[in-house]
Amino acid sequence: MSARLKDPLKAPVLSLVGNTPMASLRFNPEGVTLLAKCEFLNPSGSIKDRLAKTVLVDAVKRRLLRPDSIILECTSGNTGIALSMVGTAMGFSVTILMSEGASEERRRLIRRLGARLILFKSAGRYQTGIKASLEMAARDPRYFLTRQFDNPLNVADHEHGTGREILRQAKGSIDAFVAGYGTGGTLAGCGKAIKKQWPKARIIAMEPAEQALLAGECPCCHYIEGVADGFIPRLLQDAPLDGEQKVSSAEAMTMARRLHREFGLLVGTSSGANVAAALRVAQELGPKAKVATLLCDRAERYFSTPLFDDEKPRPRKRSVPRP
Ligand SMILES: Cc1ncc(COP(=O)(O)O)c(C=O)c1O
Numbered sequence: 001m002s003a004r005l006k007d008p009l010k011a012p013v014l015s016l017v018g019n020t021p022m023a024s025l026r027f028n029p030e031g032v033t034l035l036a037k038c039e040f041l042n043p044s045g046s047i048k049d050r051l052a053k054t055v056l057v058d059a060v061k062r063r064l065l066r067p068d069s070i071i072l073e074c075t076s077g078n079t080g081i082a083l084s085m086v087g088t089a090m091g092f093s094v095t096i097l098m099s100e101g102a103s104e105e106r107r108r109l110i111r112r113l114g115a116r117l118i119l120f121k122s123a124g125r126y127q128t129g130i131k132a133s134l135e136m137a138a139r140d141p142r143y144f145l146t147r148q149f150d151n152p153l154n155v156a157d158h159e160h161g162t163g164r165e166i167l168r169q170a171k172g173s174i175d176a177f178v179a180g181y182g183t184g185g186t187l188a189g190c191g192k193a194i195k196k197q198w199p200k201a202r203i204i205a206m207e208p209a210e211q212a213l214l215a216g217e218c219p220c221c222h223y224i225e226g227v228a229d230g231f232i233p234r235l236l237q238d239a240p241l242d243g244e245q246k247v248s249s250a251e252a253m254t255m256a257r258r259l260h261r262e263f264g265l266l267v268g269t270s271s272g273a274n275v276a277a278a279l280r281v282a283q284e285l286g287p288k289a290k291v292a293t294l295l296c297d298r299a300e301r302y303f304s305t306p307l308f309d310d311e312k313p314r315p316r317k318r319s320v321p322r323p
Pocket residue numbers: 046047048078179180181182183184185186187225226227268270271274294296297
């Protein structure tokens with residue numbers, strides 16, 4: 001631990017995580033209203049700040065982190081940024097393993113926050129990075145693995161944190177909750193909290209149409225960063241799921257751009273995907289249905305990705321010289 005902070009639990013950034021606002025979005029011409037939880041307003045810009053705070057605070061309280069510990073995680077980006085922010089602010093060293101495919105913006109933020117970044121070639125197989133992180137931890141006892149894919153705190157935190165916040169902010173019954181899954185923590189935790197209070201609520205998984213594993217289809221590449229890493233995560237196994245909605249990468253980007261321009265919400269591709277799926281669920285349930293979803297991260301994280309391809313200047317047509 002650096003000498004910067006005597007008590008890691010007093011890091012000021014910790015008090016900024018969670019308790020995000022809920023926006024009520026009226027969609028015309030669809031004629032439905034969605035409740036959208038603004039997770040992109042967390043301090044590092046994504047829902048993953050919650051996991052980082054909960055796991056690291058727990059580790060400090062249980063004395064699992066020592067002054068020379070190095071926080072280690074394999075991540076598709078947002079968890080890496082969140083752990084880098086919370087971990088370094090608490091005074092610890094952080095090492096992040098990330099697929100070479102992750103956006104340049106994510107890499108820069110991790111480095112800027114003071115963490116060490118190791119890129120691995122995934123060839124679509126996220127498990128490669130997870131295996132590498134386990135091997136590193138086996139070789140060097142200083143590494144502390146946050147284990148986002150197995151850690152029960154991931155689900156518990158969303159059940160008692162995000163899920164309860166949604167229940168409070170929805171002010172009354174909820175008919176459906178729609179979200180994508182990476183580790184499955186958000187969907188399982190929020191799903192459990194909502195089902196407990198409203199057993200008839202439908203908990204729906206958003207899946208990239210190119211990789212609808214819950215729908216029994218084969219993995220293929222998609223552009224919805226942060227979700228669907230090519231396998232069904234363990235944490236999703238006891239999630240109270242009622243079905244899934246497939247959203248293509250193109251649909252996700254179109255909806256994300258609509259959220260930017262029509263609502264002024266600068267969110268990332270997966271937020272577009274969540275909203276596109278939630279909109280379909282709300283249309284199926286009827287105009288009075290109360291459907292909640294999540295806006296997971298910020299648009300600025302995607303400048304170099306296809307989400308912003310529509311901003312690129314188009315090649316000008318050469319004018320043909322008149323004879
Ligand atoms: C960008 C992004 N990060 C994280 C998550 C949640 O992931 P997890 O299943 O790991 O809780 C989502 C889910 O929609 C997401 O879109």
